[in-house]
Amino acid sequence: MGKQLTEMLKGTLEGVVLAILLGRSAYGYEITAWLRDQGFSDIAEGTVYALLVRIEQRGLVDVEKVPSEKGPPRKVYSLNAQGREHLEEFWRTWSFLTERLEQLREGGK
Amino acid sequence: MGKQLTEMLKGTLEGVVLAILLGRSAYGYEITAWLRDQGFSDIAEGTVYALLVRIEQRGLVDVEKVPSEKGPPRKVYSLNAQGREHLEEFWRTWSFLTERLEQLREGGK
DNA sequence: ACTGGTACATAGTAACGCTGAATAGTGGCG
């Protein structure tokens, strides 16, 4: 997909990760792998970790360090109340955008 | 809406403008006004002009200077073949993203 | 002359994702 998707992901990738964390808690490496499975094949590892640091500093997630059998300890993230609120706000903004875009797409035919 | 929408617009605003220009040619001031009407109330004028310069330099649009009765001459933009191709590519990327997001939204319920 | 509406342009700033590399622990293989 390339550069176009890269730019579109700005602002939405955070929502994607929050949405993942709504279902279950997870750690960075796991989230990266999951994203690749879902078709976001070219998302850099570093991007996910930076994003996680960001949402942690904003207080949207709780963090727990869990020792791993294979490698260094995992930082397991889980969505807290504030994070759930932020996620809802994200979906509202997303809906606004998709509605406008869908209108434009229809109109152009 | 605020900052969240600002970030989401990155990468999509260009597609929005191209989609507008698919229907009919238009000039910057007109596009800005139209965007405000459609609910993108906080898009700055400067943003639109900068975007138009960008897509012109990439060769996605043709430009014609048309004298205006009220003020300085208008720069009227119209989508050319390369621009239409780029727009189609944009819709493909957009579809990819919306499908993934919709899945996530469903799964989270 | 002054104000207001039309129309375009640009310099500086902030946010976000990518690149590329470094660091570190564990287990398996020869």
Next chain:
DNA sequence: CGCCACTATTCAGCGTTACTATGTACCAGT
């Protein structure tokens, strides 16, 4: 033991994009 693969996190530097703020220019009405 030494090397490699896998797991897991972190960081510096970069490019792209949208916003802020400001400036230029032209014309009509009062």
